[in-house]
Amino acid sequence: MDSYGGFASLYDELMNDFDYEEWAKYIEEIYKRYNLKPKDILEMACGTGNLSYYLAKKRYNLVCFDLSQEMLTKAYEKLGRFNNVKILNQNMINFNINKKFDSVISICDSMNYITTDEELANCFKNVYNHLKPNGIFIFDINSYYKLKNIIGNNTFIEDREDIFYTWQNYYDNNKDICEFYLTFFEENKEGLYSRFDEVHIERAYKEDFICEKLLDVGFTKIDFxxxxxxxxxxxSDERVNFIAIK
Ligand SMILES: C[S@@+](CC[C@H](N)C(=O)[O-])C[C@H]1O[C@@H](n2cnc3c(N)ncnc32)[C@H](O)[C@@H]1O
Structure with missing residues (x-):
């Protein structure tokens, strides 16, 4: 069962409590505090392009990619009119873009979707290779605490006007892997509901482990x-933001 297939059409509606404009401001505040003025940004796992949209409006040159074709279709609807944005279908663990960037970013726990040590190392190596000297890599993760204790083995139910969904979670303590089983019921114009299911898998990472892997591939300064x-x-913080400098 794929993740971010049918869910792509509901994603923006279900994420409407996330303020992506504020997220873009936070990223710009990071650039300011690190005395950087990036022009060329690569956004990994851009999803439906919610952050990309605000960065595009700020006139950055943006290349964004995602693994899900369905998410990218939605992103294209938002971003297609910007001539400073390029959208690609690539994978964070083996992407290859013939360009170097001032900054690579990835937000909203997309990095937790990388679930093996080897794939994480490949991703970080790739990011490093796509950055210019002194380039900055910014990403966030769902914290270890959140995945293990809040999402953990719990079930959540949401009843919205035209979408009802259940979110059942199973946490494997040995592997620090959390499986999310999502079942959506979407109401159509006739008032009938159609059902679809997705499985998402996120890995819980401790900060020290991430720092070690970033240092291994050559990043010099790391903050979180x-x-x-x-x-x-x-x-007890639920989202951790990492900043790594090449
Ligand atoms: C929680 S969504 C976040 C999307 C977007 N960054 C946002 O803030 O709305 C996670 C995204 O990661 C993407 N993704 C998961 N694994 C990926 C991979 N290996 N390479 C590229 N994208 C991936 C999914 O397709 C999905 O769009």
Missing amino acids: YNAFTFNKKSD
Whole structure:
């Protein structure tokens, strides 16, 4: 069962409590604090292009990619009119773009979808190779605490006006892998509901492990914060933002 297939058509509606404009401002604040003025940005796992849209409006030269063709179709609807945006169908673990960037970014826990040490190392190596000297890599993860304790083995149910969905989770303590079983019921114009299912898999990572893997591929300076802030991450923070400099 694929992830981000049918879900792509509901994604923006279900993410409407995420403020992507603020997210873009946070990324720009990071650039400012690190005294960088990037022009060329690569966004990995851009999804439906919600962050990309705000970065495109700020006139960055943007290349964005995702693994899901369905998510990219939605992204194209938002981004197709910008001549400073290129959209590609690539995989974070083996992408190859014939260009170097001032910054590589990936947001909204997309990195947790990488589930093996080898794939994570390949992704980081690839990011490093696609950055110019002094380039900056920014990404966030769902914290270890959130995946293990909040999502954990819990089930969530959401009843919205025209979408009802259940989200059942199973956490494997040995592998630190969390499987999300999503069942959506979407109402059509006749008031009938159609059902579809997806399985998503995220791995919980400890910060030290991520830092070690970033250092291994050559990044020199690594910081991480409670996301959307520049505060030291605490044990119960749910989203962690990493910044790595080439
Ligand atoms: C939670 S969504 C985040 C999307 C987008 N970044 C946002 O903020 O809305 C995770 C995204 O990661 C993408 N993804 C998962 N694994 C990937 C991979 N190996 N390479 C590229 N994209 C991937 C999915 O297709 C999905 O669009």
